[in-house]
Amino acid sequence: MKIAIAGAGALGSRFGFVLQQAGNDVTLIDGWPAHVAAIKEHGLKVTLDKDTYTTQIPVMFPKEVTQNMAMDLIIVFTKSMQLDQMLQDIKPIIKDHTKILCLLNGIGHEDIIEKYVPKKNIFLGNTMWTASLVGPGHTQSFGSGSVSLQNLVAGNESDAEILAACLSEAGLNAQYTDNIHYSIYRKACVNGTMNGLCTLLEVNMTTFGKTTPAHQLVTTIVNEFAAVARHENIELDVAEIVSHVENCYDPNTIGHHYPSMYQDLIKNHRTTEIDYINGAISRKGQKYGVPTPYCDFLTALIHCKEDIIQDNEAVTN
Amino acid sequence: MKIAIAGAGALGSRFGFVLQQAGNDVTLIDGWPAHVAAIKEHGLKVTLDKDTYTTQIPVMFPKEVTQNMAMDLIIVFTKSMQLDQMLQDIKPIIKDHTKILCLLNGIGHEDIIEKYVPKKNIFLGNTMWTASLVGPGHTQSFGSGSVSLQNLVAGNESDAEILAACLSEAGLNAQYTDNIHYSIYRKACVNGTMNGLCTLLEVNMTTFGKTTPAHQLVTTIVNEFAAVARHENIELDVAEIVSHVENCYDPNTIGHHYPSMYQDLIKNHRTTEIDYINGAISRKGQKYGVPTPYCDFLTALIHCKEDIIQDNEAVTN
Numbered sequence: 001m002k003i004a005i006a007g008a009g010a011l012g013s014r015f016g017f018v019l020q021q022a023g024n025d026v027t028l029i030d031g032w033p034a035h036v037a038a039i040k041e042h043g044l045k046v047t048l049d050k051d052t053y054t055t056q057i058p059v060m061f062p063k064e065v066t067q068n069m070a071m072d073l074i075i076v077f078t079k080s081m082q083l084d085q086m087l088q089d090i091k092p093i094i095k096d097h098t099k100i101l102c103l104l105n106g107i108g109h110e111d112i113i114e115k116y117v118p119k120k121n122i123f124l125g126n127t128m129w130t131a132s133l134v135g136p137g138h139t140q141s142f143g144s145g146s147v148s149l150q151n152l153v154a155g156n157e158s159d160a161e162i163l164a165a166c167l168s169e170a171g172l173n174a175q176y177t178d179n180i181h182y183s184i185y186r187k188a189c190v191n192g193t194m195n196g197l198c199t200l201l202e203v204n205m206t207t208f209g210k211t212t213p214a215h216q217l218v219t220t221i222v223n224e225f226a227a228v229a230r231h232e233n234i235e236l237d238v239a240e241i242v243s244h245v246e247n248c249y250d251p252n253t254i255g256h257h258y259p260s261m262y263q264d265l266i267k268n269h270r271t272t273e274i275d276y277i278n279g280a281i282s283r284k285g286q287k288y289g290v291p292t293p294y295c296d297f298l299t300a301l302i303h304c305k306e307d308i309i310q311d312n313e314a315v316t317n
Numbered sequence: 318m319k320i321a322i323a324g325a326g327a328l329g330s331r332f333g334f335v336l337q338q339a340g341n342d343v344t345l346i347d348g349w350p351a352h353v354a355a356i357k358e359h360g361l362k363v364t365l366d367k368d369t370y371t372t373q374i375p376v377m378f379p380k381e382v383t384q385n386m387a388m389d390l391i392i393v394f395t396k397s398m399q400l401d402q403m404l405q406d407i408k409p410i411i412k413d414h415t416k417i418l419c420l421l422n423g424i425g426h427e428d429i430i431e432k433y434v435p436k437k438n439i440f441l442g443n444t445m446w447t448a449s450l451v452g453p454g455h456t457q458s459f460g461s462g463s464v465s466l467q468n469l470v471a472g473n474e475s476d477a478e479i480l481a482a483c484l485s486e487a488g489l490n491a492q493y494t495d496n497i498h499y500s501i502y503r504k505a506c507v508n509g510t511m512n513g514l515c516t517l518l519e520v521n522m523t524t525f526g527k528t529t530p531a532h533q534l535v536t537t538i539v540n541e542f543a544a545v546a547r548h549e550n551i552e553l554d555v556a557e558i559v560s561h562v563e564n565c566y567d568p569n570t571i572g573h574h575y576p577s578m579y580q581d582l583i584k585n586h587r588t589t590e591i592d593y594i595n596g597a598i599s600r601k602g603q604k605y606g607v608p609t610p611y612c613d614f615l616t617a618l619i620h621c622k623e624d625i626i627q628d629n630e631a632v633t634n
Contacts, residue, residue: 308525
C-alpha cells in the first residue's frame with residue numbers, strides 16, 4: 001500500500017518504519033527541519049527495545065508533496081493544532097480513494113478531516129503504542145502496544161478491517177472495533193485529567209494522586225466528559241473510567257511519568273493541546289447546552305500558563 | 318480603653334502601637350514564640366515610613382491570659398484558620414461588655430465570633446492599612462490607609478461610631494459605614510481572584526493580568542461571589558468590582574506585588590486562607606443552592622498545591 005505518515009515525530013516514524021518493513025511504500029512527511037535533514041542524510045534510526053535499526057525512507061516537508069504522489073492511506077500523527085495546516089499543505093496527495101486514519105489524542109478531529117476528504121474515507125483510531133525521540137532522525141520505543149480503529153460512517157466496516165489487517169501485518173497489533181468513539185472518549189478522559197492537572201501543578205501523576213482533592217477533581221471532570229458524550233449517544237461508565245485514570249498514579253507502572261502536556265509546556269515551552277482535549281469538551285458543551293465549568297477553567301488556566309511561560313521566554317531571549 | 322490585639326502580627330502590632338500611643342491600655346496576644354520573646358526582651362519595634370520607634374508593650378501567648386484582664390475591645394487580626402482557636406484560648410478576657418472588632422480578610426468570620434460573644438458586641442471592619450514583618454518583634458509599613466467598620470446587628474450604630482472615633486484618634490483614619498458587608502464582599506473579590514490565581518500560577522499580579530484569559534477568569538469568579546451575595550440581599554456591582562480588581566495589575570502601583578497567599582504558600586510553605594475566601598463562597602453556594610464551580614475548583618487546586626508543597630517539604634526535611 002502507498003502510505004504517507006503525516007507528522008512523522010516519534011510515534012509516526014515508528015509506524016512508518018514497521019509499515020515499510022512489512023512491504024508498504026511509505027513516505028514520511030514532517031515539518032521539523034532538523035529531523036527531516038537527519039533522516040535524509042543518515043536514514044531513519046529506530047530503537048525498539050534493545051535493538052537499533054537504520055533504514056532509508058523517503059521524507060519531505062508538507063509543502064514539498066506533489067500531485068503524482070497519490071496515497072492509498074495517510075496516517076495523521078501531527079499535534080492536534082497542526083492537523084488542519086498539515087492537511088491543507090498535503091492536499092495534492094489526497095485523491096478520491098485516499099483514506100485517512102487519525103490516531104491523534106483528543107476529541108473532534110474528524111470535524112477538521114471532513115474538510116479534506118469524504119466521511120467514508122475517514123477512519124478513527126486509538127493507539128497504546130508509545131515512542132519518544134532520542135534526537136532528530138532517531139525514534140525509540142519500549143514494550144508493546146495495540147491499535148483499535150473504526151470507519152467514521154456506517155458501511156465501511158470492511159475497509160476498516162482491511163486497514164487493521166495492514167497494520168497488524170506490520171506487527172502493530174491492530175483490531176477493528178465497533179465502539180471507537182467510546183475508546184476515544186475514555187482515552188480523552190485520561191488526557192483531560194492527568195495532562196491539564198499535572199501540568200498546572202507541575203507534578204507527576206503519583207504526586208497528583210496523593211493530594212486530598214485528586215479523586216473529587218478527576219470525578220468532576222470525567223462527569224463533564226460523560227455529560228457531553230451523552231449528547232452523542234455515548235454512555236460513559238464514569239466509575240470505571242475514574243478508576244482507569246487513577247491507575248495512572250501507580251508509582252510501579254507509569255505514576256512517575258510526567259504527561260505529554262507537561263513535556264510540551266513546562267519542559268519545552270511549547271503551546272499545549274488543551275484546546276483539543278478539555279477545550280473540545282467546552283466547545284461541545286456550549287453547543288449542546290451542557291455546563292462544563294471545570295473544563296472551561298482548566299483550559300483557561302493552561303492558556304494562562306502558556307502565556308506566562310512564553311512571555312517569560314521572550315523576555316529571557 | 319482596655320484593648321487586646323488578638324493576633325499581633327505585622328498589622329496587629331502596628332495597630333497596637335498607635336492605639337497605645339493614643340493613650341489606650343493595649344495588650345498584644347500572639348502565638349509566635351520568637352515574636353513574643355523579642356517584644357518582651359527588646360520592646361516592639363515599629364517602622365512607619367522612614368522612622369523607627371521602639372516601645373514597651375505588654376505581650377503574651379493566648380493561653381497566658383487571665384480572668385482579671387477584662388477587655389473593653391478585642392481587635393482580632395489572626396489568620397482566618399486561627400480565629401476559632403484564638404477566641405477559645407482568650408475566653409477568660411471576654412466579658413459581657415467586651416466588644417470584638419474583626420478586621421480579617423475573607424468571608425463569614427462572624428459565624429465563628431458569634432460562638433463567643435453576643436451579636437450586639439460584634440463589629441466587622443475592613444482596612445486598607447498594610448504592614449509586613451521585618452523579623453520577630455519588628456513591624457514596618459509605608460503609606461497611609463483607612464478603616465471602615467459597622468455593628469453586625471442594627472441598634473449598635475453609636476457603639477460603632479465610638480469605636481471608629483477611638484481608632485481615628487490613633488491616626489487610623491476610621492469611619493463608620495452602613496454598608497460593611499458590601500465592602501467585605503468587594504475586598505473578598507480582590508482576594509478571591511488575585512490570591513488564588515497568582516498563587517496557583519506563581520506569578521505577580523501584573524504578569525497574571527497580561528494573560529489572555531485574565532479578564533474572563535476574574536469576571537466569572539466575581540459573578541460567583543455576586544450570585545452568593547445576592548442571597549444575603551447584597552447586590553454587588555460586578556463591572557465596578559472587576560475593574561477594581563484589574564487595578565491591581567498596574568505595575569506602577571501594586572502590580573509587581575505577590576499576594577499574601579503566595580507569600581504564605583510559595584514562600585513560607587504555610588497553609589493558605591483559601592477556605593475562608595473562595596472556600597467560603599463554595600460553602601455558602603451549597604447552602605443557597607447556587608453553583609460556584611470556579612470557586613470550588615480553585616479551592617481544590619490550592620489544596621492540591623498545599624499538599625504537594627508540604628509533602629515535598631516533609632521529604633526534604
